[in-house]
Amino acid sequence: MTVFLIIIVVALFAITIWQLSRIFQLSRNTNSIDSSEIASDKDNRTQGNLMLAFGIAFYLFMLYNFWNFSDRALPAASSEHGADYDNLLLITMAVIMFVQVITQGLLHYFAFKYKGKKGQKALFFADNDKLEFVWTIIPVIVLAGLIIYGLFTWSDIMDVDEEDDPIVIELYAKQFSWQARYAGQDNVLGKANVRFIEGANTMGVDESDPYAMDDVITAEIHLPVNRPVLFKMRSQDVLHSAYFPHFRAQMNVVPGMITQFSFTPTVTTDEINETEYMRDKVAYINEIRREKSAELAALGEEPLSDYDQFEYYLLCNKICGVAHYNMQMKVVVETEEEFNTWMAEQKKYSETMEAATAGRQVEKNSGSELAQVEN
Amino acid sequence: MSAVGQVPVNEHAHDDHHHEGNFFTKYIFSMDHKVIAKQYLFTALFMGIIGIAMSIFFRMQLAWPAESFKIFEIFLGKWAPDGVMSQEIYLALVTIHGTIMVFFVLTQGLSGTFSNLLIPLQIGARDMASGFMNMLSYWLFFLSCIIMLSSLFIESGPASAGWTIYPPLSALPQAIGGSGLGMTLWLISMAIFIASSLLGSLNYIVTVINLRTKGMSMTRLPLTIWALFVTAIIGVVSFPVLLSAALMLIMDRSFGTSFFLSDIYIGGEVLHYQGGSPILFEHLFWFLGHPEVYIVILPAMGIASEILATNSRKPIFGYRAMIASILGIAFLSTIVWGHHMFVSGMNPFLGSVFTFTTLLIAIPSAVKAFNWITTIWKGNLQMNPSMLFSIGFVSTFITGGLTGIVLGDSTLDINVHDTYFVVAHFHLVMGISALYGMFAGIYHWFPKMFGRMMNKNLGYIHFWITIIGAYGVFFPMHFVGMAGLPRRYYDNTAFPYFDDLLEVNVLITVFAIVTALVQLVFLYNFIHSIVAGKKATANPWNSNSLEWTTPVEPIHGNWPGEIPHVYRWAYDYSKTNENGEYVIAGQDFAPQNVPLQKGEEELNH
Numbered sequence: 001m002t003v004f005l006i007i008i009v010v011a012l013f014a015i016t017i018w019q020l021s022r023i024f025q026l027s028r029n030t031n032s033i034d035s036s037e038i039a040s041d042k043d044n045r046t047q048g049n050l051m052l053a054f055g056i057a058f059y060l061f062m063l064y065n066f067w068n069f070s071d072r073a074l075p076a077a078s079s080e081h082g083a084d085y086d087n088l089l090l091i092t093m094a095v096i097m098f099v100q101v102i103t104q105g106l107l108h109y110f111a112f113k114y115k116g117k118k119g120q121k122a123l124f125f126a127d128n129d130k131l132e133f134v135w136t137i138i139p140v141i142v143l144a145g146l147i148i149y150g151l152f153t154w155s156d157i158m159d160v161d162e163e164d165d166p167i168v169i170e171l172y173a174k175q176f177s178w179q180a181r182y183a184g185q186d187n188v189l190g191k192a193n194v195r196f197i198e199g200a201n202t203m204g205v206d207e208s209d210p211y212a213m214d215d216v217i218t219a220e221i222h223l224p225v226n227r228p229v230l231f232k233m234r235s236q237d238v239l240h241s242a243y244f245p246h247f248r249a250q251m252n253v254v255p256g257m258i259t260q261f262s263f264t265p266t267v268t269t270d271e272i273n274e275t276e277y278m279r280d281k282v283a284y285i286n287e288i289r290r291e292k293s294a295e296l297a298a299l300g301e302e303p304l305s306d307y308d309q310f311e312y313y314l315l316c317n318k319i320c321g322v323a324h325y326n327m328q329m330k331v332v333v334e335t336e337e338e339f340n341t342w343m344a345e346q347k348k349y350s351e352t353m354e355a356a357t358a359g360r361q362v363e364k365n366s367g368s369e370l371a372q373v374e375n
Numbered sequence: 376m377s378a379v380g381q382v383p384v385n386e387h388a389h390d391d392h393h394h395e396g397n398f399f400t401k402y403i404f405s406m407d408h409k410v411i412a413k414q415y416l417f418t419a420l421f422m423g424i425i426g427i428a429m430s431i432f433f434r435m436q437l438a439w440p441a442e443s444f445k446i447f448e449i450f451l452g453k454w455a456p457d458g459v460m461s462q463e464i465y466l467a468l469v470t471i472h473g474t475i476m477v478f479f480v481l482t483q484g485l486s487g488t489f490s491n492l493l494i495p496l497q498i499g500a501r502d503m504a505s506g507f508m509n510m511l512s513y514w515l516f517f518l519s520c521i522i523m524l525s526s527l528f529i530e531s532g533p534a535s536a537g538w539t540i541y542p543p544l545s546a547l548p549q550a551i552g553g554s555g556l557g558m559t560l561w562l563i564s565m566a567i568f569i570a571s572s573l574l575g576s577l578n579y580i581v582t583v584i585n586l587r588t589k590g591m592s593m594t595r596l597p598l599t600i601w602a603l604f605v606t607a608i609i610g611v612v613s614f615p616v617l618l619s620a621a622l623m624l625i626m627d628r629s630f631g632t633s634f635f636l637s638d639i640y641i642g643g644e645v646l647h648y649q650g651g652s653p654i655l656f657e658h659l660f661w662f663l664g665h666p667e668v669y670i671v672i673l674p675a676m677g678i679a680s681e682i683l684a685t686n687s688r689k690p691i692f693g694y695r696a697m698i699a700s701i702l703g704i705a706f707l708s709t710i711v712w713g714h715h716m717f718v719s720g721m722n723p724f725l726g727s728v729f730t731f732t733t734l735l736i737a738i739p740s741a742v743k744a745f746n747w748i749t750t751i752w753k754g755n756l757q758m759n760p761s762m763l764f765s766i767g768f769v770s771t772f773i774t775g776g777l778t779g780i781v782l783g784d785s786t787l788d789i790n791v792h793d794t795y796f797v798v799a800h801f802h803l804v805m806g807i808s809a810l811y812g813m814f815a816g817i818y819h820w821f822p823k824m825f826g827r828m829m830n831k832n833l834g835y836i837h838f839w840i841t842i843i844g845a846y847g848v849f850f851p852m853h854f855v856g857m858a859g860l861p862r863r864y865y866d867n868t869a870f871p872y873f874d875d876l877l878e879v880n881v882l883i884t885v886f887a888i889v890t891a892l893v894q895l896v897f898l899y900n901f902i903h904s905i906v907a908g909k910k911a912t913a914n915p916w917n918s919n920s921l922e923w924t925t926p927v928e929p930i931h932g933n934w935p936g937e938i939p940h941v942y943r944w945a946y947d948y949s950k951t952n953e954n955g956e957y958v959i960a961g962q963d964f965a966p967q968n969v970p971l972q973k974g975e976e977e978l979n980h
Contacts, residue, residue, distance in 0.1 A: 035912070035915070037830060037909050039758045043831065044756065047758035050839065051763075054842070058846065061846065061847075061850065062850065065850055065851055069854035069879060072875055073854065074859050085789070088784070088786055093781070096780060099777060100777055103773050104773065107751075107766065107770055107773075110748065110752050111756060114752065114754045120755045121949060121963070122688040122755040123689065123754070124950050126690040126691075126946070127694065127695070132742065132746075135742060136742055139737060139738050139742075143738065146784065147730060151730060151785075151786075153786040154727060194639065197640050197645065236640045237543065237550060237641040239543065239544060239653055243861065245790060249790075250789050250790060251718050251720065254653055254654060254719070255543055255638055255653065256651065257637075285874045288875060289871065307871040307872075313870070319537045319541075320550075322462040322466065322551060322865075323462065324466075324863060324865070325863075325865045325869055326869040326870075328869075
């Protein structure tokens with residue numbers, strides 16, 4: 001209601017102003033013609049100079065951004081194909097910034113240099129085939145190079161080679177959490193469909209499929225370093241996107257079909273925490289958090305926890321609902337031995353289901369006992 | 376040849392008596408293209424105010440997460456308990472901001488306003504081919520605006536699945552509140568919008584083909600008309616596909632079909648949908664969605680080309696190359712949609728094809744940018760506000776366009792897809808650039824629309840603060856994207872890793888607020904100049920095109936006497952004879968309706 005009132009008040013206010021200005025306008029003669037609203041030589045000079053100033057300021061602003069913010073960009077890739085990715089990105093960025101610096105420079109310099117003066121004659125220069133050929137062919141060549149490099153890298157990344165013996169892991173997405181299902185000893189995932197979801201079987205795994213029995217369902221991902229991993233992705237409700245920024249990996253998770261992405265992690269969690277980049281970053285974030293905590297403490301609120309160490313993560317990167325911003329899963333990259341130790345601690349799917357059935361049994365029994373007592 | 380189709384639309388309009396309708400037929404249900412153009416402009420500006428205000432709201436949430444603001448309490452009501460923006464309304468604001476800005480402001484504010492205003496005036500026609508269809512087109516647009524705005528006031532909230540409304544999120548009210556009635560209204564509004572756009576586009580195409588005055592061959596058309604003409608064609612080709620996608624989504628939502636849905640478990644039950652594919656929707660959506668960005672940017676390109684040439688007092692450089700690149704962009708724009716879907720789960724081979732076509736489109740774009748820069752080279756630049764915005768347009772178009780090379784490359788897209796890098800890219804290349812084109816057009820043709828001049832000093836203030844602010848918002852945003860921060864996150868502080876981006880977000884938001892506020896200067900200038908601006912002369916910018924040969928006070932039928940004939944192209948600025956004198960002594964321009972002078976050669980353009 002208040003919104004409507006405000007809208008009405010604003011509208012009435014606007015009408016008042018309009019009427020006032022009409023009266024104002026009627027009370028004076030606006031019919032005299034002058035050219036004062038057309039740029040004069042003085043305007044041309046001022047605005048031309050400002051164009052040059054802006055061009056320089058824009059250069060400085062770009063430098064400032066690179067200087068201050070480029071350390072926030074992701075660290076060097078922690079996956080095998082990521083090195084190619086970073087290389088291609090670097091080349092592309094260099095080309096882009098080169099063109100950007102040249103063209104913006106020319107544009108703003110010309111705007112300054114050729115600012116209008118009375119009596120100055122512009123050059124009647126309507127076309128020039130040679131020039132146009134030059135600036136058609138140069139982008140063609142540069143882009144051809146980028147396309148070819150890009151396409152080779154793309155097919156390398158997307159081509160999943162089953163002979164590398166990748167660990168097969170299913171990523172299961174739902175509003176608003178991730179689960180992982182390791183294919184287990186046989187490295188084959190059991191069949192699954194949302195229609196099998198019931199009770200403890202939250203991922204809809206087919207209980208009659210023998211391949212499913214040794215599958216391992218976990219709430220975080222552990223990966224052995226330098227071993228290819230193949231993610232098979234499934235969603236139970238809406239579109240999600242599995243985004244591993246540090247591994248330069250992303251694939252949408254689509255209900256009704258299985259999508260996949262494969263990569264080889266090359267840097268363990270411990271190793272990346274040793275890098276200068278990550279040490280600086282964690283220290284800086286802690287600094288920010290402590291400042292913020294001090295502010296919170298002054299207001300009598302709970303302080304923020306420290307950022308102990310960096311962990312890789314998997315994010316959801318396709319709008320999926322209200323808590324989209326907090327749909328994440330921890331990823332740990334570790335040595336083969338550490339991975340095996342961790343794996344040995346996990347429960348197999350068959351064990352989980354047995355425990356659940358037993359649990360249900362117990363519940364039922366205790367329930368009936370209670371009922372008897374009441375009787 | 377073009378004179379054959381030239382039948383005066385209103386036989387008696389150019390007689391001495393000026394037929395006076397009542398208030399309603401003159402200003403409301405008008406069939407006059409100039410009035411309809413103004414209606415489009417006012418509606419688009421009104422929608423723009425709402426769209427920009429929304430963006431300020433969610434920028435404030437991003438910079439100062441979960442903080443309480445009085446202004447949220449006032450405008451968002453129950454969606455901002457205690458003045459803290461809720462997650463639901465954050466997504467709704469993002470969604471409606473995108474929808475309003477792309478369709479209601481940039482599409483109709485540019486194409487609707489300037490096609491209607493300029494096509495008849497610049498080709499020498501008395502009105503559009505069908506005045507009635509034109510009126511219908513506007514009122515359908517108006518209706519779709521009303522429906523879209525009404526969705527802001529409903530109980531379950533407006534659509535909030537992102538402006539791309541990917542199902543299943545947009546199809547299932549269980550998944551997000553906004554996918555209930557809000558989404559229904561969104562789809563109805565868009566369906567009507569598409570009908571409006573088609574009626575308008577068909578009219579523009581027919582008018583340009585049939586109603587050109589004598590001598591106005593296609594190769595003498597100003598580039599604005601070329602751009603608007605091709606824009607209309609792209610619209611006719613691609614909007615129906617969005618309509619079909621919207622209809623199928625309506626069927627899935629309301630009638631239990633499974634075009635886009637399959638295997639869904641939500642709210643504790645398995646839904647009956649089987650066999651549909653969300654990826655199909657993505658294909659259909661982007662088959663429009665990508666041409667749509669060219670529907671937005673081509674008119675801005677046309678406007679900038681015209682204004683750069685006029686104010687440089689030079690012909691546009693490479694007129695034929697400019698037309699060829701408009702056509703090239705238009706053609707390629709319909710076969711690049713897949714670059715929005717590299718990681719959607721479609722076959723990776725398709726990704727390779729779309730990378731190829733996408734990077735091809737950089738070539739005509741580069742040609743245009745170089746031609747604009749060459750146009751101002753050795754000119755005699757008249758720094759009117761419209762000229763500044765046109766130069767600004769070239770600047771942001773280059774800055775934003777270049778990052779397209781990163782996003783169009785399927786490999787590089789993997790890691791920046793759906794991050795703030797994308798947001799920075801498309802806001803610069805189609806959002807800000809198109810807005811600059813629109814501002815340039817408003818400043819330039821204001822005298823034609825209202826017979827008065829806008830205040831130039833306010834225009835200068837508007838331009839400089841806007842360009843500084845817009846770069847301040849979107850240049851640092853690239854770095855936020857490079858840090859791997861996904862878009863459409865309500866809050867980036869849910870885990871510590873992104874904490875160091877907060878200060879960048881504060882910087883961006885402060886720039887955004889300043890930029891939004893300076894638009895009030897423009898609004899004031901615009902409204903004040905309509906009622907109390909200085910009276911304009913017939914041809915204030917010494918321009919060549921035909922619209923400046925009409926009287927200052929607009930009349931029905933445009934020209935009081937006969938329609939002028941055309942003898943030359945629109946860009947004979949500073950043309951000299953061999954002796955170095957201007958072809959028309961003492962005047963550095965030769966309007967299109969001036970016959971070739973003695974000894975003057977027509978260049979083969």
